[in-house]
Amino acid sequence: MIRWIIITVVVLVIGLCIYVGFANKMPKGLGMTDGLFKACPSSPNCVSTQAPVDDSTHYAEAIVYSGERKDVQLLIESHMLNQGDAHIVSSSLGYVHFEVKSKIIGYIDDVEFYLPETDKVVHFRSASRVGYSDRGVNRDRMEKIYSLLAN
Template sequence: MGRWIIALIVVFFVGFFIYVSMSNKSPEGLGITDGLLKSCPSSPNCVSTQAQSDDVAHYIEPIIYRGDRKETQLLIESSILAKGNTRIISRYLGYVHFEVKSHLVGFIDDVEFYLPEADSVIHIRSASRVGYSDFGVNRERVRQYRDLLVD
């Protein structure tokens, strides 16, 4: 009986990691389209500064910055890369897309920063690729990034 339980546990964990690996594919439609980041899905595992302000599950305040747009973007990139579990997927002046990998299981979240040329504002979208809830991880991540970037 004990061997069956151990076998079931092993099968469960192997299946879980296969599921995570297969589900961690980059979503389509990321980037800027007509001045907007991709909308969050209905699930509560995404936050965006461009969600409707009455959408409490997804909306988060944008970051206002002072100074040069390019220097601000370089600060964002260097600060986020210094955390160690992040890599840049796409970047150009005014936009950067990071993949952030969780340490324990290897979940990948997509984090995008958009700095429109005409405004001194940073729009952010942070979304999990796998699962329904993120237990507030994306909201907390954006709060930490805000702390890094705001004096």
């Protein structure tokens, strides 16, 4: 009996690892297209400054900043990297894409920031690759960026 329980647990763990590996594949369409992020999916595990304003599930206000665009981007990059669970996928002046891995299961969120050259605002999109709900993790992450740039 115990042997079957152990085998079942091992099979479930292996299945979960395979699922997470395949599910965490980077989605197509990330990055900027004509100054726009990929739209959020219908699930509530994404937040974006470019979602429709009347979409309270996904919409967040862009962050107005003062100072130099390059310095603000470096501050954001430094903050994200210091969290210990993020790495930069791509970065150029005005745009940066991070992958942020959850500590327990290893799910990946894609976090993008866009600082247009003509405006002193930070646009962002933070979205889970898998699942339905993120328990507010993506919105909380962006609230920390608001606080970081408000100081």
